[in-house]
Amino acid sequence: MYAITGITGQVGGALANALLEKHIPVRAVVRDAQKGRAWTDRNCALAVAHMTDAASLTEAFRDAQGVFILPPSEFDPSPGFPEARAVIDAVKTALEAARSAKVVCLSTIGAQAKQSNLLTQRTLMEEALGDLPMPVAFLRPAWFMENAAWDAASARDTGVIQSFLQPLDKPVPMIATADIGRVAARMLLETWDGKRIVELEGPQRVTPNDIADTFARILGRPVRAEAVPRETWGALFRSQGTKDPMPRIQMLDGFNEGWIDFGGDPAGIVKGDVGLEAVLRGLLERAS
Secondary structure (H helix, E strand, O other): OEEEEOOOOHHHHHHHHHHHHOOOOEEEEEOOHHHHHHHHOOOOEEEEOOOOOHHHHHHHHOOOOEEEEOOOOOOOOOOOOHHHHHHHHHHHHHHHHHOOOOEEEEOOOOOOOOOOOOOHHHHHHHHHHOOOOOOEEEEEEOEEHHHHHHHHHHHHHHOEEEEOOOOOOOOEOEEOHHHHHHHHHHHHHOOOOOEEEEEEEOOOOEOHHHHHHHHHHHHOOOOEEEEOOHHHHHHHHHHOOOOOOHHHHHHHHHHHHOOOOOOOOHHHOEEOOOOHHHHHHHHHHHHO
């Protein structure tokens, strides 16, 4: 039995599907039992737990052959990332108490960066869970291709997409969530000792112009990318309800300036199979 947190999301769901296709038992760890019904209908066991509640997480992880940790993302964190730290403390306590056999954690590209930014939440997780007594693996995926969901309606309706990734011709490592789930499932079934890091990106790197061109090819009409001026980001993010836009701005700076990147041997980066066009077609279908 493998305990999967975040199973109601794209990555956790893809991971669970990959295990179920192999007829491997899955325990769905959810905050709300109602949201787990789709998985119990597929014969998954169910555990209700909150990611900041060590006691309920301990029960969810107990007797599992492996545990997948997908920490919730806080897009407007308080100074010092207390929200992430509360999750990390509870997860670590639960994994130690449950004596989990092995753990795979979803981390991020750039987790090794020293500069503070929105992804520092994953850096803190790696630092805290890296010394657990059981085998632990951190999966560091690239920028999600599915982030282009924000652009699907605009591409369709106006022929323009707004890009915070700049310059528009700069290739960025990207990955489809289906590939993240598939690789995470494979990692859970592997055997290793100590701590390992797996970096993951798609078949090829993608520029914002590539995203626009791919939308155009699918839609059969022109689509272009426009760079959002950096000096407008703070006011824009605040207008969208963000209290402190700096962590997000610093993350985007990291991608644009190149200090958020993979940290290992380029030859060792795992490559996914799903291309950009397949992802964008799905996003357009859901936006219709």
